[in-house]
Amino acid sequence: MDPVPAARALVAELFPDALYAFLGGSALTGRRTSRSDLDVVVVLDGLGVPYRESLRWREWPVDLMAHNELSLIAYADRDLAGRLPTLPRVCAEGVVLTDRAGRAAEVQAVMRERLSAGPGPATPQMLDRARYVLSDLLDDLAGATDPGEQAFVRWQIVQESARLALTVAGRWHGSGKWLLRELRSYDAALADELLAAHDDPVHLAATATSVLERAGGRLWEGYRADGDPFHQRLRHLTSGDLTSETAQSSGMHRLAAVSGRTAGSGKLWMGQTHVAPSTRSADHHHGASETAIYVVSGTPSFVFLDPGSARETRLDTKPGDYIFVPPYVPHREENPDPDQEAVVVIARSTQDAIVVNLPDLATYWRR
Structure with a gap:
């Protein structure tokens, strides 16, 4: 069964009074697999507590996100602030399943505008922290003697390299498969190189170092993150x-x-x-x-x-x-x-x- 009619039937049956609803995610793309679920966002009038639920509807696995109009904004803001725009992407890039309120197109336009604006430049503190983490992982890789530990470190270097490259470029992040998709969208050659280098510590270290150079180079010795909340002055404002x-x-x-x-x-x-x-x-x-x-x-x-x-x-x-x-x-x-x-x-x-x-x-x- 096609995912769009299936999702429309789901909303009609389970949420007949929904204000509007969207279907997004892999089910709408060429990446759809036999296990792809229906990512459905449904907006309900008067819903007291938003929730996320995994369920099976007929033969379909469903990842359901239920919101009222205010919680939809709040959760979208939270995702965007964390540079992981999961909910905004479902709304912006998805298919409208129902629109009793006549506001779905406006919601999509707002989400698209915010996504296209990007997360904005990273702060110096954010970049320094990312450089430090990747530099420290490269030192761990160089000194690793346990094959299991080295395997875990290698995979973490792949992910941190991807995140740092996206951060430097002012691009959105992702988790799991979506991190790879974001990186491929930004720099397909780097994504391929990181995947090819995963099992080769020397190649991986060189690739990660090249990403670090984009951000200003390695940073370990001399890195300092101030975190002392106890020795500050009071401020007097008249x-x-x-x-x-x-x-x-x-x-x-x-x-x-x-x-x-x-x-x-x-x-x-x-x-x-x-x-x-x-x-x-x-x-x-x-x-x-x-x-x-x-x-x-x-x-x-x-x-x-x-x-x-x-x-x-x-x-x-x-x-x-x-x-x-x-x-x-x-x-x-x-x-x-x-x-x-x-x-x-x-x-x-x-x-x-x-x-x-x-x-x-x-x-x-x-x-």
Whole structure:
């Protein structure tokens, strides 16, 4: 049976109310084998907890990834941040199986755009770490006397060489067979050379060294990765140090206090938001950040869509109250008071103030 009709029948039978669904992976390519499974992503309205399940449907093995619209974004962001775009590839390169919501094409366009942009350049620290790991493995190979240990080291050198070459080139990584596919897509000659050299330690060392030269050469002696969190200075930021150079939304004014730029924070952003009397902010969300809000003055309201009813829900607050905003939840702030400005202090779980402005609360994919 053809994989596309089979996957469509699976979704129709098991998830008749799916918002949209995709089929991707090897089953759609010339690499399909008798054991290729159906990689199916199904997006469900109101799914509380996303899950991944391996199952057999009729004669097909199925790798099922079930999401709601927010978790699909969150998991795609996680994959892309790790340079392993498994979920985005299934969506971007796959076949649309159903689209009751009319948003599948838009989701695919966003995923394709993000994939085509690449993972971006590696940081110097990332490159140094990769160079060190491969250099250390080459030393292990040179000194290995146990045939079993040497076999394991050789295979790890093949993989680390592939990852380093892809990292230097600003290309996506992969795991297992997908690492080889990514490398072949970027540099087929290098992929062939690494495979041919796997059983020849001298050839393999020369090939891995050539990859290291692309990244700046071997690095072992003198490599240092600072990891001392105990001997640092406190940072004092006064009210005059607050800066408007941070992400903004219409209808409100954000001031950054603690951030990677202002204080060197690695996992935290903190600042203030001011909303003028009788004003509402644009609808927005904060990406992967968890956000905590403390009301300093005024009576601001926080508006979001209830996940059960999709109706606007309003939380009215007063000074001393707190609000927690989970990652990716679209919301807005309103100040109904005609006379008094509303001021809140905000803390976020990322060192940058991620702000994604939206046309409305029901829009998740327009960025």
